[in-house]
Amino acid sequence: MSYQAMSVAEVGSAPEHVPADLVIDFDFYQVPGDETDPHGAWKRLQDGPPVVFTPRNGGHWIATRAEPIFEAMQDFERFSSNPFNIPARPPGAPRTVPLEVDPPELQGFRAIAVPLLSPKALAPLEPEMRALVVEMIERVKPLGRCEFVADFAVQMPVDLFLRFVELPAEDRPLVRGWIETIARNPDREAQIAAHAASYEYLSAVLAERRKRPGEDIFSRIVKAEGEGKICPVDSVSMGLNILFGGIETVTSALSFIVRFLAENPAHRRELAQNPALMRDAVEEFMRRFGILNLGRTAAADFDFHGVQIRKGDRMLLPIHLYGLDESKFDRPMDVDFHREHFRHINFGSGPHRCLGSNLARPELRVFLEEWIARIPEFSIAPGDAPKGHSGAAMAITYLPLIWAA
């Protein structure tokens, strides 16, 4: 569906300060074409204006071009992160910490986690990460086939993360279940149950760490509680933010990478022949297949790229569209491991830069190194097709692969 076809002339479908010619019918949870190609489906927005409005999901703006997206990410004063989700969390629901905290309060929360998530702090984890990834690949390799999302992409980040936060491997099915539900199950009751169960679980973990503190991130959070830097309610929220933040996103990133490589033998072979490209390849994949659609809330009335924003207006920032913008990258829809730079904002930009970026990058690189080394040739199962989905996070939900075992 072209950008023009998305236009909506319905009177009263948008607030009066929104020009009628900027209103489109766009539900970001279900974008036409997202089943075959979520990014292609969104790219069409760049045929239109840099900022548009949709009445869907409570009504919100969408920045479609790199410039307004970047500017909004940097301008935390005018674009608050509270509330974040679109549609917004129900009134009375506690804010997510630190996701929904604006500077200057934000810095105090981030300071609790940053030392544990620096490249230096995480470097010793890489051998363990590699051993885990190799074990998972070796388990699946003899089968000659897999449904990559369910069999691998959902499991790998959870397993890695549970090791990082020193939670027992037996909790894997529980944690995976909640994430699946929260990310993919449209049933409201199931969602509420998953949120409640994960809240209870994390509260118990923090209680345990208060009794028996260690060096892990949850122990650091309770230590900060003792220093008056965070209250117990925010501790659970921060624990959940950390727990959920780094799992669904990595699942998506892995799936988009493997889907592309399954369909593009030349790129596969280039990586197999030249493993030194892996670091740049990971960046290029993140640029090309960005994951998140972030929410913001206008903190004041102001003009922004030709539109009048009113206080309280919601703004959706599709950070993946930054990397697909011709103003930033030549031939942006091509995957090219030899670009001069891969400066994407897949981990955000500004004060909410993803705290887990130094964990995610090695995860993806180690996975790619070990998968290509062990299963260099693979393709989509004949007669079958991958499925994708748009949403708060772009996803591949089904990826049937085969290879010679």
Next chain:
Amino acid sequence: MKIVVDKSRCQGHATCALAAPDVFVLNDEGYNEMDPFTPPPELEAQARKGALSCPENAITIVEE
């Protein structure tokens, strides 16, 4: 060629050090606190790549 890091813009992405490990040194928390410097000629290409990689546009290349 001089490299100038705007420390106030650094958000700890660490892409500079990833792209140019021989040029950029991060502090323990993963932030770039380097004062302006001139990389040796053999590291200019790497320095350029690292500078361009910053998602905050915090690193400027000053051609001299």
